[in-house]
Amino acid sequence: MDELSVAPSEREIPPPHERSADHALDAHPSLVDRPLRTLKSGDAFAVLDSYGDMGTTADTSEGLFCNDTRHLSRLQLFFEDKRPLLLSSVIQDDNVSLTVDLANPEITRADGTTMIPRDAIAIERTKFLWNSVCYERIGLRNFDRLPHEFRLTLRFAADFRDLFEVRGMKRARRGEMETNVASNIMRFAYRGLDDRIRRTVLRFSPEPVQVTKDCASFRFVLKPGERASLLVAVACDLVDAQSRDASPIQNASGVPAQGFAKAYQDARRDLRALTSNITKVESTNALFTDLITRSTSDLYTLMTRSSEGIYPYAGIPWFSTMFGRDGIITAMMLLWADPAVARGVLLQLAKAQALTTDPEADAQPGKILHERRSGEMANLGEVPFGFYYGSVDATPLFIMLAGQYFERTGDLATIERLWEHIQGALQWCDTFGDRDGDGFVEYYRETDKGLANQGWKDSHDSISHADGSLAQGPIALVEVQAYVYAAKRAAATMAGAMGLIDRAIELEQAASTLREKFDRAFWCEEIGSYALALDGDKRPCRVRASNAGHALFAGIALPERAAKVAATLMSEGSFGGWGIRTLNAGEIRYNPMSYHNGSVWPHDNALIALGFAKYGLKPEAARLFEATFDASTYQDQQRLPELFCGFLRRRRRGPTAYPVACSPQAWAAAAPFAMLAACLGLELPAATNEIKLIDPVLPSFLDDITLRGLKLARSQFDLRVHRHKNDVTINVLKRWAESDASVLMMKTR
Numbered sequence: 001m002d003e004l005s006v007a008p009s010e011r012e013i014p015p016p017h018e019r020s021a022d023h024a025l026d027a028h029p030s031l032v033d034r035p036l037r038t039l040k041s042g043d044a045f046a047v048l049d050s051y052g053d054m055g056t057t058a059d060t061s062e063g064l065f066c067n068d069t070r071h072l073s074r075l076q077l078f079f080e081d082k083r084p085l086l087l088s089s090v091i092q093d094d095n096v097s098l099t100v101d102l103a104n105p106e107i108t109r110a111d112g113t114t115m116i117p118r119d120a121i122a123i124e125r126t127k128f129l130w131n132s133v134c135y136e137r138i139g140l141r142n143f144d145r146l147p148h149e150f151r152l153t154l155r156f157a158a159d160f161r162d163l164f165e166v167r168g169m170k171r172a173r174r175g176e177m178e179t180n181v182a183s184n185i186m187r188f189a190y191r192g193l194d195d196r197i198r199r200t201v202l203r204f205s206p207e208p209v210q211v212t213k214d215c216a217s218f219r220f221v222l223k224p225g226e227r228a229s230l231l232v233a234v235a236c237d238l239v240d241a242q243s244r245d246a247s248p249i250q251n252a253s254g255v256p257a258q259g260f261a262k263a264y265q266d267a268r269r270d271l272r273a274l275t276s277n278i279t280k281v282e283s284t285n286a287l288f289t290d291l292i293t294r295s296t297s298d299l300y301t302l303m304t305r306s307s308e309g310i311y312p313y314a315g316i317p318w319f320s321t322m323f324g325r326d327g328i329i330t331a332m333m334l335l336w337a338d339p340a341v342a343r344g345v346l347l348q349l350a351k352a353q354a355l356t357t358d359p360e361a362d363a364q365p366g367k368i369l370h371e372r373r374s375g376e377m378a379n380l381g382e383v384p385f386g387f388y389y390g391s392v393d394a395t396p397l398f399i400m401l402a403g404q405y406f407e408r409t410g411d412l413a414t415i416e417r418l419w420e421h422i423q424g425a426l427q428w429c430d431t432f433g434d435r436d437g438d439g440f441v442e443y444y445r446e447t448d449k450g451l452a453n454q455g456w457k458d459s460h461d462s463i464s465h466a467d468g469s470l471a472q473g474p475i476a477l478v479e480v481q482a483y484v485y486a487a488k489r490a491a492a493t494m495a496g497a498m499g500l501i502d503r504a505i506e507l508e509q510a511a512s513t514l515r516e517k518f519d520r521a522f523w524c525e526e527i528g529s530y531a532l533a534l535d536g537d538k539r540p541c542r543v544r545a546s547n548a549g550h551a552l553f554a555g556i557a558l559p560e561r562a563a564k565v566a567a568t569l570m571s572e573g574s575f576g577g578w579g580i581r582t583l584n585a586g587e588i589r590y591n592p593m594s595y596h597n598g599s600v601w602p603h604d605n606a607l608i609a610l611g612f613a614k615y616g617l618k619p620e621a622a623r624l625f626e627a628t629f630d631a632s633t634y635q636d637q638q639r640l641p642e643l644f645c646g647f648l649r650r651r652r653r654g655p656t657a658y659p660v661a662c663s664p665q666a667w668a669a670a671a672p673f674a675m676l677a678a679c680l681g682l683e684l685p686a687a688t689n690e691i692k693l694i695d696p697v698l699p700s701f702l703d704d705i706t707l708r709g710l711k712l713a714r715s716q717f718d719l720r721v722h723r724h725k726n727d728v729t730i731n732v733l734k735r736w737a738e739s740d741a742s743v744l745m746m747k748t749r
Contacts, residue, residue, distance in 0.1 A: 041129035050089035052100040066236035068375030074157035095301040097128035120144035138230040142222035160190035194379035298664035309344025315662035324394035333674035350421040359446035362390035366428030392443035396483035403490020410686030442474035462596040468588035471535040482554035544584035552611025562615035577649025592646035603667035606674035613678035625675040698723040715741035
């Protein structure tokens with residue numbers, strides 16, 4: 001089964017040939033064959049078509065989901081048993097709601113004469129999510145000069161399928177369904193095999209003239225110019241079968257008393273509160289402003305509140321949950337603009353850090369979470385992702401983020417709170433992560449249920465040798481060693497700040513030793529880059545891949561290697577015009593339509609751009625930014641997807657979509673923030689209370705950029721950066737009265 005016929009399951013599910021027949025993934029419908037609209041709030045999200053409907057085709061990814069379960073698989077609107085005519089479909093800029101404008105089709109009598117002419121009745125649907133409820137208002141207005149009577153029908157269904165079933169996994173058994181119909185309420189309940197009851201309640205106002213187990217009909221009479229509304233609310237909830245509220249139907253509380261208008265106001269207010277502290281980015285390029293606005297909206301739509309702060313869920317539809325690697329990298333790229341995200345990620349992952357050894361979950365003490373799932377299949381162990389730790393890079397990345405957060409904020413109290421967890425993560429890197437004691441961190445799965453590859457490229461075929469043969473583990477990835485190096489340097493800085501001088505010296509020495517060993521083992525002069533990995537026999541995978549760019553991002557690359565790595569990454573075989581491919585076109589396993597062997601990922605390119613900037617390669621960073629921006633202008637809603645295909649760029653054509661890419665995706669949405677910081681050389685060290693712009697450049701599509709509300713610990717600024725051909729100027733537009741920070745533009749070239 002090739003990559004195109006599989007949902008991006010390698011992020012979570014081993015490929016079909018590594019699983020039993022009953023767990024194999026079927027071909028999953030494309031997410032790009034027709035426009036989809038997504039909404040999210042908390043642990044609930046909805047995937048809708050452009051009409052605002054869901055479930056209009058078989059085997060669809062559409063539906064209303066909550067806690068990894070599809071609570072509503074169909075909700076479709078009909079006007080006199082016909083589908084309305086679509087006029088427009090728009091997600092608001094802040095992503096809170098979907099607005100769809102429709103009109104009635106022509107309705108004829110039995111003799112063929114017109115009863116209601118086409119476009120006489122305007123239909124406006126407004127949908128949003130709040131507190132696990134999907135609210136909808138269907139507004140109606142008669143624009144004809146005659147009165148009209150008509151019937152609206154809503155057809156609905158609830159299949160309570162686990163997210164992994166929706167993605168194509170087969171199950172031998174399922175739980176039991178129950179339905180109940182009342183005058184204006186439709187209740188569905190599902191008693192799962194995990195002894196939990198999941199419930200969906202639909203409530204209508206006004207009352208339907210007829211309601212059955214799968215549809216509700218409403219009669220309206222509108223005079224010329226008259227308006228009317230139909231309100232629908234769909235509530236999702238979950239209880240243990242043993243609880244006092246465990247009756248599947250009778251005790252289903254349904255929709256809270258909160259009405260449509262109040263819920264809408266609260267949803268908007270909550271999003272404004274989430275985004276209140278982010279640095280605002282403005283530009284004279286309207287398309288870039290649209291991109292950064294969409295990215296900001298997507299990021300904070302994916303933010304989910306917890307007791308420890310906010311956490312960016314990875315993406316919709318398949319990854320709307322907590323992922324360690326995704327959350328950390330998203331927080332890193334957004335750190336300069338909103339450090340509160342990093343704090344929430346760190347505290348939440350520390351809370352979920354593994355304490356014991358559990359082979360089924362690929363867990364060992366000190367390891368950082370890969371993924372958290374709460375659906376029926378995870379609860380039953382049918383998929384191993386309840387609390388799953390099968391990523392080799394999340395643990396050093398966690399330490400890296402803690403160090404970056406401390407450098408950015410100077411928040412020593414949070415670092416002291418995290419220190420035990422940081423120490424545990426370091427211990428994991430040196431013990432369980434390096435079981436053969438060679439100084440490198442390797443991975444291999446503990447059972448055949450886990451992920452075969454446990455770096456960010458976790459497809460089954462993503463790690464190979466130059467002859468195309470798959471590397472056999474334990475595997476030491478190039479980027480993981482880079483992350484461990486940066487993690488130990490970051491930990492040394494944090495230890496020093498807490499007065500742990502001996503520990504700081506020990507960590508610095510360990511990082512220095514690792515850098516020397518890394519260069520000897522991974523550098524491959526013949527490919528002008530670092531090896532993708534070392535296999536279980538310590539043989540280098542001499543393959544040109546984007547992973548090598550992460551060695552620049554983390555700073556482990558020797559200065560004399562950086563230019564060669566950059567030249568390889570920016571060569572035609574790797575850089576196809578839309579960004580750096582995951583695998584060079586000259587490699588045997590190159591396939592531009594694959595998930596990890598030739599595709600282009602915005603977040604991957606953003607980290608590489610940060611690496612280029614670290615080594616003074618600003619023109620290369622700007623070129624990556626230009627390619628990513630250009631790609632965004634061809635995307636629906638100018639939203640950067642998780643990835644796109646790596647075909648060579650051609651004139652007057654946009655990039656080729658990857659058919660099951662998540663959109664929105666958190667680290668893709670954060671990529672423009674990272675690329676902007678890379679080009680500006682933006683550094684914000686709290687220790688010196690300075691804003692530094694080191695060798696700043698602006699890409700060709702940006703003449704002017706303004707950063708509003710750029711914050712340090714004690715200071716806040718509005719800055720304007722203006723491009724003059726190949727040079728830039730910096731202007732301080734506003735400095736808060738109490739600000740005592742310095743703004744420095746530094747030239748090193």
